[in-house]
Every structure is written in structure tokens, then in C-alpha cells.
Amino acid sequence: MQEHPNYQDILLVGGGHSHAIVLQMWAMNPLPGARLTLVSPQVQTAYSGMLPGMVAGHYSLDDTHIDLARLCRAAGARFIQACAHGIDTSARTVSLLGRPPLEYDLLSLDVGATPARELPGSELAIPIKPIGHFYRFWQKLQKQVADNSSDLRLGIVGGGAGGCELAMAMAFALKTAVKTGQVQIHLIHGADAIPQGYPAMARKLVVKALEKLGVQLHHNWPVSEITEQGVVNDCGSCLPLDQVLLTTDACAPPWLANSKLCLDKKGFVLVDQTLRAQDQENIFAAGDVACFAPEPLPKAGVYAVRQGPVLFHNLRASLTRRPLKRYHPQKDFLSLLSCGDRQAVAVRNGLAVSGNLLWRWKDHIDRVFMQRFSGLPISMDGAAPTQSREVVNQRSGISLSPMRCNGCGAKVGADILRRTLETLPEQHSEYLLRGVGDDAAVMDIPSNHLLVQSSDQLRAPVDDPWLFGRLAALHALSDLFAMNARPASAQILATLPAAAEEITQRDLQQLLAGAIHELNRHHCALSGGHTAEGAEMLMGLTVNGLAEREQILEKTGARRGDCLILSKPLGVGTILAAEGAGEARGLWLQQALETMLHSNADAAEIFARHGARALTDVTGFGLLGHLLEMLGPDGLSATLIADNLPLISGAATCAEQGWLSSLQPQNASAYAFVQNPQEWQALPHWSLITDPQTCGGLLAAVPVNQAEACVAALLQRGYAQASIIGVVAGSQTSEVSIHLRGNADWRALISQDSESVQTQA
Known part of the structure; x- marks a missing residue:
């Protein structure tokens, strides 16, 4: 159980300089009982002081950007990649594009500004x-x-x-x-x-x-x-x-116009000296989006950086009912302008000088500033170091460490569950007769159809409960797709950490909404489930599918000479392991999530249409483990081609640096079936063929005359890294074995195996 259950939600919208400072300071001094969440459309935020140097070629993109996902990990904050497009101050919610709104107790805006588009054309x-x-x-x-x-x-x-x-x-x-x-x-x-x-x-x-x-x-x-x-x-x-x-005068993001906040003529949020929005007790704004009346400040990063510590104090003080600090903008400051060729102009108090030494000074200042964010320590469990003894609890009569019941008492309360279910989309199914609200689900199975059933459960690989709900649903549904079955219904088992009722309801709403988002996309109805309290967020689903007997595909049945086709790239496990330690770049994590969120439904249909003889999904046992399950019962072997193995960007780097999943040692037993390990052990592919995949791709054995057309269809449907990764071969000893090749033509491998068969005959 958590030491300090969450009782208040602080929502930071926008990854600007002020919010980056808040997260950096929160990492060093968190506030128990308060949950911090950052919403940003990008996983990286640019530091404006270094952008001219990036354009000039003196810095790389990573040099000039703060990795928000890693910064949130260091701060023990949730990172949600989404675009905000509205605020309901009455309901205390922020609307997000393409997903349910987020509720807040305290809101801070640092969404920047964009060049004005008032000019015709x-x-x-x-x-x-x-x-x-x-x-x-x-x-x-x-x-x-x-x-x-x-x-x-x-x-x-x-x-x-x-x-x-x-x-x-x-x-x-x-x-x-x-x-x-x-x-x-x-x-x-x-x-x-x-x-x-x-x-x-x-x-x-x-x-x-x-x-x-x-x-x-x-x-x-x-x-x-x-x-x-x-x-x-x-x-x-x-x-x-x-x-x-x-690079003209800036204007505010257009969506703020309908927020009912007090805005200036250009749409910026009017704030007082404490950075609090006018007429709003629980909303703050900082950086370019904030406007001080009656004398607005220039839109410059130097002001946003100085506002960060004040905002950090005032967010905490608002929850603990302490006095707020006033922000006093600096009247004069050193301005350093980059001149392209490693020269700079320094300006202060009306005086100005230029030269190479000034650029080197600016370079040093900027790099030291960026080190504040990249050098933060990160614990393996993602929790920020606790130094503060303040505790947030404005819920009268609630202890921070109450005795929690076990057994059936350790479930989410009826009122929370009822309010949550009322917000979810209505479910429709031609097969489900009775579902949510009854003691059990009742299904009408059509004649001449088989019921295909599977269960799966995940620990949350991300802090975003809506995203986690989507991933858990897709991971469970993948087992049905691997059998070429059509999803029909699902039941959910959800475990949530102990928290205040409002926090629990918010998380449960996001979690179930994410799962139903994917279930609805696949015409699968939620028929019921159960909720519980636990030490961490978990979600399991039991999914039911329907299939005619002749359309069922199994993981066995491959034949000698078939091509092995993988629909999605490898590397989810190693990237998540690196992310948990704060070593994965935000862009790597973003690509891993995009891969995980790509459903296997279309791939299953394509494989079936192109005559796949065996089909399975690559999940916890890794590519090698699931391939052995495909080959073993039939006494077959296979040759894999390293250069053809699709990898998620950054996966090879994470594996080379030793960031491996905790399941990797158990999966390593599959290496015993590799005939030539000495040629591969120095390559990152060696680790990645046993890397456990969450929401991994489908692995199919496809007849050689259909293989190229199958890959072309996968590529056209959006599986951008689908590839023929090897071929199925016979086994001279009747024991399954795997041979690894660095670079080879799969056609030549099939030809060689065919010649070997003729020679044996």
C-alpha cells in the first residue's frame, strides 16, 4: 500500500519553462498526498535560449530540448501526451483531443504562445x-x-x-x-x-x-x-x-477564448502578482501565456524561468493553505543574443559588447541550465525522493494511512462505481443478452460458431490510466486475433491504489474509458467485471471471441519452406526497462507506445487471407520463445535473419546498455535451442529476440508464394516495419533448433533447404 495515498490532483497543462522548473523542484521536494500530472502534446520541450544554436548547427535536437517524460519520472509525476483544447472551470476539467477530459483540484497553464496570424495569407x-x-x-x-x-x-x-x-x-x-x-x-x-x-x-x-x-x-x-x-x-x-x-508578435492559443478565464485583447490569461488567474482561486498561469495587468511583460523565456520557483511555492501553498509569494519581474537582466557564427552580443543597462568569449559564456550558462533537468536522479520504482514533511489532506475525517480491508471489502465503493459507469459509452452487442449490472453475463452463441476465450493481466507500464486501459485491452484482444477469432465480449478486473474517493473515481473513469475505447473499436462489448484496491494499478481482461471452425488459426501447423513474417517491431521490453530507470529518450518511448497501440486486428485478417498456416502473437516470452512454441510440436527448425528483424528506434541502444526486462532471465532458457550463439552474443539482436513484448506483433508462417504479397498488404495497412524475418526448415534430429544469420536472402535460404531435402532423398 502507498505510504501516502493521493488526495489532491495538480494538473500542469503545457511543457513550458515554468512547468519544467516546477517539475525539477518537485523532484527534489515532493508534497505527499498531492498528485502531479503534466499534459503536453510533445514528449520534448524546447529551451528557447539554445534554439538559434540548434538552427546554426552548434547543437543537436536533444541538446536543446528537455525530455518531459524523463523529467516527470524523476518528479514522480504522471506524463500524459495529449493536446488540451478547453477548460470547464465549473466542472474543474480540462478537455483533451481524442480522449476523456481530466479533472483537477489545482490547474496551472504554461502553454506558451504562437506567432500572430493576423496578416492576410x-x-x-x-x-x-x-x-x-x-x-x-x-x-x-x-x-x-x-x-x-x-x-x-x-x-x-x-x-x-x-x-x-x-x-x-x-x-x-x-x-x-x-x-x-x-x-x-x-x-x-x-x-x-x-x-x-x-x-x-x-x-x-x-x-x-x-x-x-x-x-x-x-x-x-x-x-x-x-x-x-x-x-x-x-x-x-x-x-x-x-x-x-x-517571428511576429505572439498570440495566445485560440482554445483559451472559450475557457471563461479573464483574458487580455490578445487572448492571454490575466494573472495577479502571485501568478493566479483573475477571479479563479484554483487556476494559475505562467510563461508566455500569462499577462500581467496593467503592464504586460515581454514574451521572453527569462521571465518564465524566474516564475518557476514562485509557481512551485504557490501551488503547494494553495493546497496547504499557506501564504502565496508574489512574483517580482526583474527590471533589468543580461541579454545574450546569438550571432550565428559562435559570436554573441551581450546587452545590459544600455551597454553592449560582442565577441566569441560571450558566446562561450552563453553556451556554458545554457548547458548548466539544461543539466538541471537531465541530471536528476531517478529511482527504479519511479518514486521521487521524499524530503518534505508537509501532507495534503483537506478531506475532513480521513486519515492518510487508514486501515484498508481485505477480501471482498477491498473493492471500489458502490457510489464510485455507479458514477463511473454512468459516464461510460453505452454498450451494444448482438450476442450479449445480459451484462453490466447483473450478477453474471449471458451470451447467445450463434450456431456453427466456436467460443474462443482468453485472459490477460498487466501491471501499468505507463502512468496515464486512459492509455493503460487501451494497452490492456489491446494486449488481451491480441490473443483472439492470433486465433483469427472475432471479439464479442470482455470482462475487466481493475485494481487501483488506495486514494481519496475523488481520485479513485477519476482514475477508474480514465482506465475504463481507455479500455472501452479499444473494445468499441473492435465491436467488443463490456459485459461486466470487478474492481479492487491494491498496492498498484493493474488491469486484467477476460475476452470472448467467436469463430467458425474452419477459420480458426493455431500457433502450430507451419511447414518446411514457409516464410516467417513479423508484423510489428521488437524492443518494447528493453525500452520500458530503460524508461523505468530514466535512461530512455522520450521519443523512443513515444515510438514504443505508438507500436503498442497499433491493433493486430488488421494483421490477423491479412495473414488469414494470405494462407497463413500458423499464427501467434509475440508477447511475454519474446520472439524466440513464441517461435519455439510454433515449431516444436511439429519437429521443425528455422533460420532467422538479423538484418530483417524490425526494431523500435532506441531498442538496440537500450539493449546494448544493459537495460533489460526483469523477465529476460527466464526467457533466456530459449537460447539453448540456438545452434550458433557465438556469432550473435555480441549483437543487440541477441537480447531482443528474447525481449518480452507488451502488445507485440503477430508472427505467422506463410506459404512462400504468398509471402511478398502478404508483406505488401501489411505495409499498405500501416504496419510500416512488417518484414520476412526468416524461413521454416526441417530438423535432421527431430529436435527443434534455430539458426541465426546476419544478412541473407530468404529466397536463397529456402532454395538451400530444398536442395538439402533432395540430397537427403
Whole structure:
């Protein structure tokens, strides 16, 4: 049982600088009884101070981005990758795209800003924010410049510090990338001073740096329209451009307009000096999305960073009923502008200097700042170190460590269950006669059909209960797909950690909604289940499917000469093991989750259509273990081709560094059947063929004349890494064995085995 059950939900929406600071400080000093959750559409958040250096080529993407998934792990916080698109202050919920809303007791917004799109034709331009979209454009542009000999004209609209830094960074990077042709960079600004808001000495140094890099400046050139030909000013003059980029004045995310929060004219959240939203006791805002009245601050990361510690204190103080701190923005601070070629301009108190040493100083400051987030310790169980003795409990009469019942008393209360079930979608089934609400489910099995049944249970591999519900359902349904059966009904066993009633209900709603999301997608009705309290979140499902006798596929039945086809890549186990220790990159985890969430339903239909003789899903025993189950009863052997084994990005790195699943040692007994282990033990594939997979792919033995068409159909249906990974062979000793090859043509392997058969004959 948890030492401190959760009693309050703090929801952080947005992965901006302020929230990153809150999470970093929370990791060092958590508040027992309060559950912290971060919602962000990206697993990485950009540090604005290093972005010009990334564009110039001085930093990699990872150097300039904070890994939010790892930061949340260090803080003991939940990370939910989703896009917020609404707030209901009365119900205390945040709406998320494509999934149920999240409830909160305390809400904080740090969702940033985007360049204003008020200019006619602005949809033709590339905004600098969000950074992820711009970075993809920048990568494509660099390749285009390197491969193309034609001239290119780029225009940057907005002559603030950000526009100047971007122009210099792009000019420096493209100067070395161009082989033939010419790239022109135009910096366009409506005023006569570049960069706007800086003293004359600084402007002079920045203009000199821009001109040195060949950037063409257009002062007093207010853009009135963006067209496919370029930009047009107020006088009707047109500046021909091939691509326009926007670094203009920022605006707030549009979805805040319907939030009933107090907003300024540009849609930013009005806050007081404690960062609390006006007229809202339980909502805070920080960073670019916050607006101080009557004097708004510039949209700069330096302010957001300084707001982080104040926000951290005030979120905790709000729950523990302590005085809030006031944020006092710095009146003057050191500003360091990157000049593309490892030069920087330093500005403070009206004075400005430039040089290489200043860039090195800025580089040191930025790297030290980023180390605050990447260097946090992470315990293997994901719990943050507990130093604080504060305890949140505003529920009168509830002890933080109450005696919990066992047996049938250790279940979720009737009121919680009733309220949860009322929020779930209605279930329809042509086979289910009685279901949720009765003591047992009653099914009408059609004549000439077989009932196919399977059970599976998972510990939560992620902190997001909605996502966990989806994964648990897909993992259980996969057994039906492996038999080529059609899902019909399911029953759920859900275990939730002890918490306050509100927290338990919120988690149960998310968990069941996630499971039903997948069950409904596969026309499978929830017919009942049971809930319980426990030490951790668990979900098990018993799933029922229907199949005509002749359509059933089993894991045995492969024949010599069949091709072995795998529908999804390997590596889930090693990536989850690395993530639990804080060593997996957020992007690796994101790809692993995308792989896990790809249903096996379509793959099963494709394998059946292409004459698969044996079919199984690759789950806990790993590829090698499940392959042995397929071959063993028929006394067959197989040759696997290492280069054809599809791997999730990062899986090989995690395996090489020794981040292996706790089930790996038990799966390792399958290595005894490998004929040539000495050739493979140094390769990451050696570990990954016994890596346990959650929601893994399907492994099929397909006749050789259908194999290529089968893979093509899988690729067309979205199984992007489906591959022929080996061939089935005979066994001279009647004992199953596996031979591993590094690089081979599967056609040649079949031909060689056929010749061997003829020779034996």
C-alpha cells in the first residue's frame, strides 16, 4: 500500500519553462498526498535560449530540448501526451483531443504562445512556434539546399531579437550547406530599429553581424499581405520570396477564448502578482501565456524561468493553505543574443559588447541550465525522493494511512462505481443478452460458431490510466486475433491504489474509458467485471471471441519452406526497462507506445487471407520463445535473419546498455535451442529476440508464394516495419533448433533447404 495515498490532483497543462522548473523542484521536494500530472502534446520541450544554436548547427535536437517524460519520472509525476483544447472551470476539467477530459483540484497553464496570424495569407508562412513543426521544415530545407542548384529566397517577417537570431543562424548554416546556386535571406521589419526594444549600441552590433552574414535588411517595410509570390507592403510593393517565416508578435492559443478565464485583447490569461488567474482561486498561469495587468511583460523565456520557483511555492501553498509569494519581474537582466557564427552580443543597462568569449559564456550558462533537468536522479520504482514533511489532506475525517480491508471489502465503493459507469459509452452487442449490472453475463452463441476465450493481466507500464486501459485491452484482444477469432465480449478486473474517493473515481473513469475505447473499436462489448484496491494499478481482461471452425488459426501447423513474417517491431521490453530507470529518450518511448497501440486486428485478417498456416502473437516470452512454441510440436527448425528483424528506434541502444526486462532471465532458457550463439552474443539482436513484448506483433508462417504479397498488404495497412524475418526448415534430429544469420536472402535460404531435402532423398 502507498505510504501516502493521493488526495489532491495538480494538473500542469503545457511543457513550458515554468512547468519544467516546477517539475525539477518537485523532484527534489515532493508534497505527499498531492498528485502531479503534466499534459503536453510533445514528449520534448524546447529551451528557447539554445534554439538559434540548434538552427546554426552548434547543437543537436536533444541538446536543446528537455525530455518531459524523463523529467516527470524523476518528479514522480504522471506524463500524459495529449493536446488540451478547453477548460470547464465549473466542472474543474480540462478537455483533451481524442480522449476523456481530466479533472483537477489545482490547474496551472504554461502553454506558451504562437506567432500572430493576423496578416492576410499568413497560412502560407511557416511560424517559428511550435518548434517541432519548424524543425521539420528546417531539416527539409537544409536537404533541399544541399541537393538543389537553383537559387532560393527566404524571408523572415519580424525584426525582434528572435527574428534577428533566426536570420543569423540560418544564414550561417546555409552558407556552408550551399554547393551551387545562391540563398538569399531577407529580414523584414515595419519599424526603423532592428532589433526592436534594444539600445542603440546593441542595434549597431546586431546589424553589423547581420550584414557580415549577408542578410538583407528591410527597415520600415510593414508587411500587409503574404502571397505565393512573396510579401506585399502597405505601399503595394512586392518582395519576391520562395518561403516566408513568421517571428511576429505572439498570440495566445485560440482554445483559451472559450475557457471563461479573464483574458487580455490578445487572448492571454490575466494573472495577479502571485501568478493566479483573475477571479479563479484554483487556476494559475505562467510563461508566455500569462499577462500581467496593467503592464504586460515581454514574451521572453527569462521571465518564465524566474516564475518557476514562485509557481512551485504557490501551488503547494494553495493546497496547504499557506501564504502565496508574489512574483517580482526583474527590471533589468543580461541579454545574450546569438550571432550565428559562435559570436554573441551581450546587452545590459544600455551597454553592449560582442565577441566569441560571450558566446562561450552563453553556451556554458545554457548547458548548466539544461543539466538541471537531465541530471536528476531517478529511482527504479519511479518514486521521487521524499524530503518534505508537509501532507495534503483537506478531506475532513480521513486519515492518510487508514486501515484498508481485505477480501471482498477491498473493492471500489458502490457510489464510485455507479458514477463511473454512468459516464461510460453505452454498450451494444448482438450476442450479449445480459451484462453490466447483473450478477453474471449471458451470451447467445450463434450456431456453427466456436467460443474462443482468453485472459490477460498487466501491471501499468505507463502512468496515464486512459492509455493503460487501451494497452490492456489491446494486449488481451491480441490473443483472439492470433486465433483469427472475432471479439464479442470482455470482462475487466481493475485494481487501483488506495486514494481519496475523488481520485479513485477519476482514475477508474480514465482506465475504463481507455479500455472501452479499444473494445468499441473492435465491436467488443463490456459485459461486466470487478474492481479492487491494491498496492498498484493493474488491469486484467477476460475476452470472448467467436469463430467458425474452419477459420480458426493455431500457433502450430507451419511447414518446411514457409516464410516467417513479423508484423510489428521488437524492443518494447528493453525500452520500458530503460524508461523505468530514466535512461530512455522520450521519443523512443513515444515510438514504443505508438507500436503498442497499433491493433493486430488488421494483421490477423491479412495473414488469414494470405494462407497463413500458423499464427501467434509475440508477447511475454519474446520472439524466440513464441517461435519455439510454433515449431516444436511439429519437429521443425528455422533460420532467422538479423538484418530483417524490425526494431523500435532506441531498442538496440537500450539493449546494448544493459537495460533489460526483469523477465529476460527466464526467457533466456530459449537460447539453448540456438545452434550458433557465438556469432550473435555480441549483437543487440541477441537480447531482443528474447525481449518480452507488451502488445507485440503477430508472427505467422506463410506459404512462400504468398509471402511478398502478404508483406505488401501489411505495409499498405500501416504496419510500416512488417518484414520476412526468416524461413521454416526441417530438423535432421527431430529436435527443434534455430539458426541465426546476419544478412541473407530468404529466397536463397529456402532454395538451400530444398536442395538439402533432395540430397537427403
